[in-house]
Amino acid sequence: MKTALVTGSSGFIGYFVADALLAAGWRVIGIDSMSDYYDVALKQSRLDMLETHSNFTNIKGKVEEPGLLTELFAQYEPEVVVHLAAQAGVRYSLENPMSYFQTNLGGTLQLLEAARAHPPKHMLMASSSSAYGANTQMPYQENMQADHQMSLYAATKKSSENIAHSYSHLFALPISMFRFFTVYGPWGRPDMAPHKFTSRILEGRPIDVYNNGQMRRDFTYITDLVEAIILLIDAVPDYLTEQGKYEGDSLSPVAPFRVVNIGNSDTVPLLDFIKAIENATGKEADMNLMPMQPGDVPATWADASLLKSLTGFVPRTTVRDGVAQFVSWYRDYYKI
Incomplete structure (x- = not known):
């Protein structure tokens, strides 16, 4: 039986x-x-479902705890590592910046040190579309320069990419970094717009819509994202044999390291996303139009060509279908 280590396993994507x-x-x-x-009750519900599997082992701990990941690598010898643990949220990074340094940077460093001591066959590590920062040319391609992050959260994710590349180069660690684009779906985080909008619309309360509604996002449904991650497990970077194999490849010239976008290859107006929630709930939104928030970007849009070249797959769930499934789950979970 093959062994995988998943960090952040009780989180939305990790689950x-x-x-x-x-x-x-x-x-x-x-x-x-x-x-x-x-x-935490939402996380516990996810964990409870995972613990119904006999081949799942739960470890409660912080990835940034010195030596913990090294102990786990030594004990379980995972062939594959999927690193999803992170302090998330753009706006929260303005309130509690230290948690982002501790978890996103400290945790990543602990993971890489563990891998250095006990190398897995492939490490897949989460980054974010926010790494593209102030770029206005779209769709975003992995080889674009990304030096002007707009939030501390984004800066820690891009910094994690840089740190991972250095370890990949120095210790020949095969690493794939994936940049997520606005992931949503059942069991999603309550601090994300789909959850907040749905709860408020169902309760008849107004929703805060930033930049006066002039926002666009590449919304990516959770099962599409996960299928892409699972398929990427077998797309192990190897700079000795793969250089120049794929058009637009982000493979490093000096390391078995690659960055891959995982997005729906579409940019959807936020107002259209809200309309999909209105259709799914059967209720009209009362919108409180507000200015752009610090650290936010007006639009995201993924070029998923490299993902398709590597795996043959591109995300395909429409916003209409994805939102309908999310609202159905929301009603069931919260008994509405």
Whole structure:
């Protein structure tokens, strides 16, 4: 039985990745701190579902705890690592910046040190579309210069990419960094717009819509994202044999390291996304139009050509279908 280590396994994306690996016959070691950044009961519900699998092992702990990941690597010898643990949220980084340094940078460094001592066959590590920062040329391509991040959260994710590249180069660690684009779906985080909009619309309360509604996002449905991650497990970077193999490849010339966008290859107006929630709930939104918030960007849009070249897959769930499934889950989970 193959073994995978998934960090942030009780989180939104971590839960779905761990569940998919378990369904495929993997042994999964999950680690999560169960932080109270958002409702711990939601995380516990995800964990409870994972623990119904006999080949799932849960470790409660912080990835930034010195030596913990090295102990887990030594004990379980994972062939694959999917690193999803992070302090998320753009706006929260204005309130609690230290948590971003501790988890996003400190945790990544602990992970890489563990891999240095006990190298896995492939490490897949989460970054973010926010790494593109102030870029206005779209769709975003992995080889674009990305030096002007707009929030501390984004800066820690781009810094993690740079740190991971250096370890990949120095210690020949195969690493794929994936940049997520506005992931949503059932079991999603309560601090994200889909969750907040749905709860307020169902309760008849106004929703805050930033930049006066003039926002666009590349919304990516959770099952599409997870399918891409699982397929990328076998797309192990190898700079000795793959250089120049794919058009537009982001493979490093000096390391087995690659950055891959995972997005829906579309940019959807936020007002259209809200309209999809209105259609799914059967209720009209009362919108409170507000100015752009610090650290935010007006638009995101992924070029997923490299993902398709590597895996043959591109995300395909429409906003209409994805939102309908999210609202259905929301009603069921919160008994509305």
